[in-house]
Amino acid sequence: MDLQQLLDDICAGAASHYGQGRVADYIPALASVAPAQFGIAIHTLEGDLYSSGQAQKRFSIQSISKAFSLTMAIHRHGDELWQRVGKEPSGTAFNSLVQLEFEKGIPRNPFINAGALVVADSLCSRLSAPVHAMLETVRLMAGTASITIDRKVADSEYEHRYRNAAMANLMKSFGNFENEVDRVLRAYFSYCALSMNCVELARAFSFLAADGRCPQSGRQWLTKRQTQQLNALLLTSGLYDAAGDFAYRVGMPGKSGVGGGIMAVVPGRFTVCVWAPELNEYGNSVVGLWALEELSKALDLSLF
Amino acid sequence: MDLQQLLDDICAGAASHYGQGRVADYIPALASVAPAQFGIAIHTLEGDLYSSGQAQKRFSIQSISKAFSLTMAIHRHGDELWQRVGKEPSGTAFNSLVQLEFEKGIPRNPFINAGALVVADSLCSRLSAPVHAMLETVRLMAGTASITIDRKVADSEYEHRYRNAAMANLMKSFGNFENEVDRVLRAYFSYCALSMNCVELARAFSFLAADGRCPQSGRQWLTKRQTQQLNALLLTSGLYDAAGDFAYRVGMPGKSGVGGGIMAVVPGRFTVCVWAPELNEYGNSVVGLWALEELSKALDLSLF
Amino acid sequence: MDLQQLLDDICAGAASHYGQGRVADYIPALASVAPAQFGIAIHTLEGDLYSSGQAQKRFSIQSISKAFSLTMAIHRHGDELWQRVGKEPSGTAFNSLVQLEFEKGIPRNPFINAGALVVADSLCSRLSAPVHAMLETVRLMAGTASITIDRKVADSEYEHRYRNAAMANLMKSFGNFENEVDRVLRAYFSYCALSMNCVELARAFSFLAADGRCPQSGRQWLTKRQTQQLNALLLTSGLYDAAGDFAYRVGMPGKSGVGGGIMAVVPGRFTVCVWAPELNEYGNSVVGLWALEELSKALDLSLF
Amino acid sequence: MDLQQLLDDICAGAASHYGQGRVADYIPALASVAPAQFGIAIHTLEGDLYSSGQAQKRFSIQSISKAFSLTMAIHRHGDELWQRVGKEPSGTAFNSLVQLEFEKGIPRNPFINAGALVVADSLCSRLSAPVHAMLETVRLMAGTASITIDRKVADSEYEHRYRNAAMANLMKSFGNFENEVDRVLRAYFSYCALSMNCVELARAFSFLAADGRCPQSGRQWLTKRQTQQLNALLLTSGLYDAAGDFAYRVGMPGKSGVGGGIMAVVPGRFTVCVWAPELNEYGNSVVGLWALEELSKALDLSLF
Structure with missing residues (x-):
């Protein structure tokens, strides 16, 4: 199958799915994004790039950054990290604080907010300039020196920090938080405020499809097993x-x-990133999910 | 690598891991199983069988039966089934009734007890003899007519049915349970009391590695996508x-x-089943987990 | 103040509060009660009776029966009862099953459903005919031989028993339930289906205002301290x-x-019962609450 | 009965109950208090004072201060306060954050920590010097100008503030917190660090036995109904x-x-305060509870 043609077909079909979700509106900087947009990019292990739609338009990567920060933390802490955060899927969002309390301050996994805060805390303990270090790493991974943090987004997140501050303080009360809450929140929101496009994200995460080795920089970010x-x-x-x-x-x-971004990995083949700002009730891009399902079915990408 | 040699090596190493867990003791029929036992069997898509240790000794398959009953339910109900049960991992065991209440009687997935009860309920709605039908199906899948249900185990489970009865009644109060609670509990405990060995389980589940087609019977139990x-x-x-x-x-x-059994799937290659009765705190076979990790590392089986 | 005049004034004012709540509708037998009704009765320790409105019209006493069954259980079991049920207020209704699970099958107090089921279970353990015994006791307390159990209501409750059955089974799984779940549910629903009027309830509970001694029968149901x-x-x-x-x-x-009934006690002075079928979101009579607050303010009845 | 003799008898009996609990040890300033101590004081509406044991020795009043701050908040906000905090008993301690989340940032009552934080926040909104105002009020209520705040205790509490900070931030995320978290925590911990003795506390709370009017200052702190x-x-x-x-x-x-202090009220008669530092599992003074139960039985003080 012609991969470029497939992406163009998916891009053409995307518009018919607009209007089923809502753009994130808990901070003004995100609420102002136009909803009817779509981009997709694939970066293969051979270094080929395929893209369609607004694949070059930067957006706020938000929680996608948790995969970057976790990579950095595993790189630095290795297995020690898992003393402080679990590896199990969480139950409902409703349970976040419940579970954190029940499990005595150990977040269930590094991708829920509490877990990503612990990861950020672990980086703050090792790095004197944790935000600068992240920015340099991501630029290296993506091979793009112009990637920046959107300060307006980061500041706006900080102004609405209270739920995250509650979780950080609760973990601190259980002894699972090393640094000042405010310093970690600042770093965490800066990570979330990274501004990147589909092409840059597909490229930056290509080490996940390549046994841990970044094709751009040649750096081995993680071992094959990690x-x-x-x-x-x-x-x-x-x-x-x-x-x-x-x-x-x-x-x-x-x-x-x-x-509105989603990145996904086909180990041994390629990484893909889609972007479409409208979210479903779980906070995931409606059109992005549809596009990835189409792609998976068309190319039989399911690992199972 | 010589697969038979690998299984023999793992089997030889198993003994050094005995004593780290505890045999299930909530019913007498399970509590009386000797702890220091180990079996492993691999059944490849080519039809080759490799085994080591007590791979021919039957044990109570318990929750492994949930994969059989779910297959039967998907076969009969298709996507309709997902109106009644979710697809998401659950949080902690502690939460079982909490989550069931919070999510208004819809279990999070078909493998927690509440979910498997709904699956059994859906089979009771379609089948006049749901236990007999299961037995026939499993015999066909495994290619072994002598597989039976251990009535002593099933009766003993029924005598300790109260927690499962609580969940079934709670779901019934939410309108997500169609049959009489007692009839479904009887069927459910019968499924759990199937007595099979590692070879039979590896063979019975081979359709999961073969796009849904059972190499023994030639039956297409599920579509490739299912x-x-x-x-x-x-x-x-x-x-x-x-x-x-x-x-x-x-x-x-x-x-x-x-x-103490665990079955696992390497899509496109083979199914494997291990058995070792000692359980860890999560109810999983301690030595079985170790054996599968060794196997996975030795053959680089991780899907990721 | 003229007590009769006060009750008549309250009764006259009740109508202006109609329409703010909803009649219980989870079973047909309750749903068919006309909403715009009001009755009130006071029974003093001197034996005087004051009433107004539909104080002679019988209604389903439902959870008010929990005060009768608890009295019977304390009478029979004394302090032993508190090994099986707590004395603390519960949190939200939402928590019922959560708390029961967290506290390992010990209900927080005897007035939540789980607690009342344990109380009924304790009576079933001591009495060969627990429903007959209750009926005889209540008739004695109220001094009215014609009090009956509404079988239609009891049967209808039993048909909608599943949530209560879930709680009973959960307690049984924790070892805090002695009898067959079904037998206790039958007794429990019979208690709830007692049909009495305001005058009968005020009279029946007068022992609570009189240090445990029933003025009608002369029986000492409880000690003063109990x-x-x-x-x-x-x-x-x-x-x-x-x-x-x-x-x-x-x-x-x-x-x-x-x-829609509420009974209340002014120790050393009198008991009062109001009835008005419309309920608020907590399941309490809207107009009944208003009437008792008016009465309390007019006569300065607050114990505090 | 001779009240002084009764208090002396209770005081004499207290020693036999030592050793059943543990002094609070979450902060050093409290952990260093000698456990085997007991004091009791009664202040009648006639102005008579009875005391026994170490009734003049000051201790950290901790949560007893929540009754002072609530009085001040009702005095200033009236019924408006109940928009921000409930009036219902809470469930288990375990549930604190759970309930706060489930009930969207509205604490169940003003005496759990979350509720007392809201009360302190409401005072911080109205008072430019909320700590000074509290100190002046309590001195006036007790008729003792020498009452002070133990800064060492307040600072130590602040150093261990994280769980309270988590709750305050969670409420802020729900919009139920008006001031900076840190400012309110400082005020809250200062209130808890008030150092008073049994006599001073019995006197300070005498308005609760006297329809809201302080016999010392003549001030009407609350209306009779409040x-x-x-x-x-x-x-x-x-x-x-x-x-x-x-x-x-x-x-x-x-x-x-x-x-280790407990104050209690007999409306229309007197206030009583006991002190004994050893706590039971619920955080209440073991010997204090025993003493109040003895007192209640001896004088038949139960309101019921």
Whole structure:
């Protein structure tokens, strides 16, 4: 099958799915994004790039950054990290604080907010400039020096920080938080405010399809086994409370963000990133999910 | 690598892991099983069989039966089934009744007890003899007419039915239970009391590695896509509250039972079943998990 | 103040509060009760009776029966009963099964459904005819031989028994339920289906205002201290999830039922019963609450 | 009965109950208090004072301060306050954050920590110097100008603030917190760090036995009805998760603190304060509970 043609077909079909979700509106900087947009990009292990639609338009990557920060933390802490955060899928969103309390401050996995806060805390403990280090790493991974953090988004998130602050303080009360809450929140929101496009994200995550080695920089970010493990975690926990449905429909490790982006991995073949700002009730891109399911069915990409 | 040699090596190493868990003891029929036992069997798509240890000794398959009953229910109900049961991993065991109440009687997935009860209920609605039908199906899948249900185990489970009865009644109060609670409990406990060995289980589940077609009977139990979907559900929810850890360590779809068995699938290649009665705190076979991790590492079986 | 005049004034004012609630509709037998009705009766320790409105019209006493069954259980079991049920107010209704699970099958107090089921279970353990015994006791307390159980209501409750059956089974799984679930449910629903009027209820509970001695029968149902303790429990837990608000507004021990009745106690002075079928969101009679607050304010009845 | 003799008898009996609990140890300043101490004081509406044991020794009043701050908040906000905090007893301590999340940031009552934080927040909104104002009020109520705040205790509490900070941030995320979290925490911990003795506390709370009028200062802190309402809240929610048991055993409105103090009210007669530092599992003074139960039985003080 012609991959470019497939992406163009999917892009052409996307418009008929507009209007089924809502753009994230908990901060003004996200609420102002135009809803009817779609981009998709595939970056193969051979270095080929295929894209369609607004694949060059940057958006707020939000929770997709949790896959970057977890990579950095595994790189630095190795297996020690798993003393502080679990590997199990969480139950409903409703349970977030409940579970954190029941499990005495150990978040269930590194992709729920509490878990990503612990990951950010672990980076703050090792790095004097955790935001700068992240930016440099992501630029290196994506091979693009112009990637930046949208300060307006980061500041706006900080102004609405209270629920995350509650979780960080609760973990601190259980002894599972090393740094000042405010410093970690600042770093965490900066990570979420990274502004990237589909092409850059597909390229930046290509190490996940390549046994941990970044084709752009040649850097071995993770060992082969760590890469398999990270992909396993993405599959079981990467899409908020819809990870099971994503595995069922798409069958690939992936990570979504409320900016409307979703990146996914076909180990040994390629990485893909879609973007469409309208979200469903679980905070995942409606059209993005549809596009990845189409792609998976067309190319029989399910790992199962 | 010589597969038979590998299984023999794993079998030889198993003994050094005895004593780290406890045999299930909530009913006498299970509590009396000798702890220091180990069996393993692989059944390839080419029809080759490799086994080591007590691979021919039958044990109580318990929750592994949930993969059989779900297959039968998907076969009969198709996508309709998902109106009554979710596809998402559950949180902690502690939450079972909490979540069931919070989600108004819809179990999170078909492998937690509440979900398997709904699946059994759906079979009771379509089949006049749901236990007989299951037995016939499993015999056909395994190619072994001598497989039976251990009535002593089934009766003993029924005598300790109260927690499952609580869940069934709660679902009935929410309108998500069609038959008399007692009839469904009887069927459910009969399924759990199927007595099979590693070879029979590896053979019976080979359709999961073969796009839904049973090599023994030639029957197409599920479509290719349904098979991928079932494998995806097994990976995200098949090992109780340790599904994330299993994906991380082993990287294969699988289903465990408190009888000490675990079956796992390598799509396109083979199915494997291990058995060792000692369980860890999550109800999974301690030595079985170790054996599957060894196998996965030795043959690089992780799907990720 | 002229008590009769006060009751007549309250009765006259009741009509202006009609229409703010809804008649219980989870079973047909209750749903068919006409909403715009009001009755009130006071029975003093001197034996004087004051009443107004439909104080002679019988209604389904429902959960008010929990105060009768608890009296019988304390009479028979004494302090032993508190090994099986707590004395603390519960949190939200939502939590019922959660709390029961978290506290390992011990209901928080004898007035939530789970607690009343344990109380009924304890009576079934001691009495060969627990329904007959209750009927005889209540007739004696009220001094009215014609009181009966409405079989249609009891049967209808039994047909909708599943949530209560879930709780009973859950308690049985924790070892806190002695008899067959079905037998206890039958008794429990029979108690709830007692049909009485305001005058009969005010008279039947007069022992609670009189240090445990029934003025009608001369029987000492409880010791003085047990009576104080039961009144304390009624105050902290008698009105479902609105006990705090009732104490705040009315300031008297009381017990409500979804039939629209509320009985309350002024220790050393009198008992009062109101009836008005429309319920608020907590399952308490809207007009009944208003009437008791008016009465409490007019006569300065708050115990505090 | 000779009241002084009774208090002396109780004081003499207290020693035999030492050793059954543990002094609060979550902050060093409290952990260093000697456990085997007991004091009791009664202040009657006639102005008579009876005391025994270490009734003049000051201790950290901790949560008893919540009755002071609630009085001040009702005085200033009236019924408006109840838009922000409920009047219902809470379930288990375990549920604190759960309930706060489930009920969207509205604490169940003003005596759990979350509720007291909202009360403190409401005072911070109205008062430019909320700590100074509290100190002046309490001095006036007790008729003792020398009452102070123990800065060491307040600072130590602040250092261990994280669980309270989590709750305050969670409420802020729900829009139920007006001021900066840190400012309110400082005020809240200062209130808890008030250092007073049994005599001072009995005197300071005498307005609760006297329809809201302080006999010392002549000030009407609350209306008669507000006083009844506050007493009702103390009875249903004043003793953490043991309010039901306290009502059952003692039968009086009361408020305890982890410093080992308990104050209680007999409306129309007197206020009493006991102090003994050893706490039971619910955080209430073991010997204090025993003493109040003895007192209640000896004088038949139960309101019920």
